[in-house]
Amino acid sequence: MAGAVVLAFLLGLELVARHLGIPGPITTQAREVIFPPKSGGLLYASMALMLVVFTWRQRIIAIGAAIGIDLVFLAVRWAADIKVTEGHPFGNGALWVTIGCAVIALTRRTGRERVLLLKGAGLGLLLMTGRKTGDTWLLITSKTRPMVLDQYVATADHALGNPSWLVGRMVTASGAIGFNVLDFVYGQLPVAAVLVALYQLRNVSAERRFPTHHLVRTFLAIGLLGPAFYMIFPVVGPIFAYGDGTEHWQAVSLWTDSHPSVQWAVADLWPGTTTPVGVPHHMPFDEVTPRNCMPSLHTAWAVTIFVHSRKGPRFLRWAGAFWLIATLCATLGFGYHYGADLIAGVVFALTIEATLRAYDRGWDRSGVRLIAYGATVFTLMLLSYRWLPYEMASYPWFFGPLLVLAMVSVIYGYVRTTTSWEPKPVPAPRPEPQPELI
DSSP: OHHHHHHHHHHHHHHHHHHTTSOOHHHHHHHTTTSOOSOHHHHHHHHHHHGGGSOHHHHHHHHHHHHHHHHHHHHHHHHTTOOOOSSOSOOHHHHHHHHHHHHHHHHHOOHHHHHHHHHHHHHHHHHHHHHHHHHHHHHHHHHHOOEEOHHHHHHHGGGGTOHHHHHHHHHHHHHHHHHHHHHHHHHTHHHHHHHHHHHHTTTHHHHTSOOSOOHHHHHHHHHHHHHHHHHHSOOOOHHHHSSOGGGGGTTTOSSOOOOOOTTTSSOSOTTTSOOOOOOOOOEEOOSSSOOOOSSOHHHHHHHHHHHHTTTSOHHHHHHHHHHHHHHHHHHHHTTSOOHHHHHHHHHHHHHHHHHHHHHHHTOOHHHHHHHHHHHHHHHHHHHHHHHSHHHHHHOHHHHHHHHHHHHHHHHHHHHHHHHHHSOOOOOOOOOOOOOOOO
16 A cells, blocks of 8 residues: 555656656656666665665675676776766666565565565665655746745744854855865765664564664655645745855865856845845745755754664764754755754654654554644744744744744653653562571
8 A cells, every 4th residue: 555655646746747847756766777876875875775674695695786787887888988977877786786676576575575575675766766756846846836935934033043144154164174074964864864774674684574663764754745845835045045056155065066046036145144124025036946945854854863863872873963963054054944944844853753653553642642732833833934924033032932942842742752652671570588487
């Protein structure tokens, strides 16, 4: 049933994209069977998820096959003098091996082994296609939402002290080193998620079953549901609405393409001058820049990585905390998000995580209450950004702490509720004293 729903969703998104004259997720993923992939690292990370169902011998064979296929592709491109101008020169082999394992599961396996291998291959393919689905969603938002709500969010952000402007000046002052370190962390978020997931799924090969809940479920659910709010609340971000686009980073970036937006910006203010407080209005924007700010899904994903890394070893816990802090700094410092986006992203992530965990427990009262509270807080945040931005900017000492307190209340509710769900340790039985024989 889950596979049928996902397939129907992908087909529907493909048809919508074709109608708008842009490539859909199935088309772009199919191209990477032959053409250089956009992210070879993501394809290998996705294949690594599939390998959790294999023995070590089978893993070595699969990795060797993927590398061998990539070497053949490199040799053919070199012989044909084909230059790789976009994407990575590797990664096709990982995709071929993942698809091949799915075919083997359908044709050569039966029973539980078929289901297990299909789940492994499905996880890998879902993570690969999830990236393409996100890219298609972003193109759809830019084509179908000509008006954006940046003035509303920028005005409401005065209640939080305009954090994007502050962190943007800090990242600009850090120069090439600071920018590129954060850019690497920001771009490799899916790989970080795979590393945490691999730890959670480390016993699948021995136990021959997947755990009830793991990071990949939440990661994919956030990517599936989040873009719907981009359509409801289209926002392009401060560096585009109030700056000169990614051209701001062109001098220090190692790989970011220039995407100027001065002709569409309200004014060239970011990050040097904060926006004046006034009555906000809808504003038109180009048909290229994604409307992908509200809520911040990078923040939501980083929060889930942090949450799922808490039960890992010390290194994994420190890595999860680092990825969360660095992602927050990047989303604000690059000018991709307002502070209001990040607060909404935290609430959104914990509500999705609570929903999946409550589903596994059978929808008990504490889980339903937490989900309802998180959804209510998230809805009120979006409504306040849209209908009360001027009041929020006029009374920052009231609305700023109120927004932070609302987010903290959801965090507290999540921690308290999920802690009560943890199994209690059973004390070892103590031997009863025996009567002495006289």
